[in-house]
Amino acid sequence: MRSTSIQMIMAVVVASVALLSASQAKPDASRGRELFDKRCTGCHALDGVKVGPRLRPVYGRSVGKDAQFPYSDALKASHVTWDETTLDKWLADPDSLIPGNDMSFRLENAAERADIIAYLKQLGGK
Numbered sequence: 001m002r003s004t005s006i007q008m009i010m011a012v013v014v015a016s017v018a019l020l021s022a023s024q025a026k027p028d029a030s031r032g033r034e035l036f037d038k039r040c041t042g043c044h045a046l047d048g049v050k051v052g053p054r055l056r057p058v059y060g061r062s063v064g065k066d067a068q069f070p071y072s073d074a075l076k077a078s079h080v081t082w083d084e085t086t087l088d089k090w091l092a093d094p095d096s097l098i099p100g101n102d103m104s105f106r107l108e109n110a111a112e113r114a115d116i117i118a119y120l121k122q123l124g125g126k
Contacts, residue, residue, distance in 0.1 A: 025111070032119025035112050043105070046123065052103070058082050059121045063098065074100035087117045 036055075046056040053069035061082055064075035078098050080086050089096060091113045094103040107113050 027111075027114035027118035029115070029118040029122040032115035032117070032122075035116050036119050039105075039107060039112070040116065055120060056123050059087070059117075059123065072100065072102045074098050075102075084114075084117055084121070087120065088113050091116065 040055070043051040044053070044055045047054055049068050053066045053071070057066070059082055063078045063080040063082065063086075064071040075098060080098065082090075086097060088110075090098075090103075091105075091107045092110075093106055094101050107116070
């Protein structure tokens with residue numbers, strides 16, 4: 001009976017590790033492109049200004065430094081550079097990174113954020 005309990009516990013542990021590994025899959029830039037089109041293009045374009053600034057060159061760029069876009073004072077005054085960490089925090093809750101900004105969008109799904117960031121990174125920056 002004890003060996004059956006141990007086997008059941010081991011099976012649960014193995015299944016849990018497998019699920020955890022699957023949920024922490026490597027970010028997918030292809031999926032990020034689809035998500036970008038779905039979630040971001042209402043306000044942003046890759047190469048032109050819309051309600052928000054252009055995003056093709058965003059990765060590696062200092063916040064508020066695209067001369068083609070009229071940023072809020074909060075963004076212009078920030079000293080943040082867009083990378084995986086800052087983009088993730090920004091997409092999850094812009095006010096937690098730069099209070100007083102004008103972006104109201106939030107993306108709660110961490111995997112979706114990672115995929116969109118991988119896509120933006122692949123596009124290059126600066």
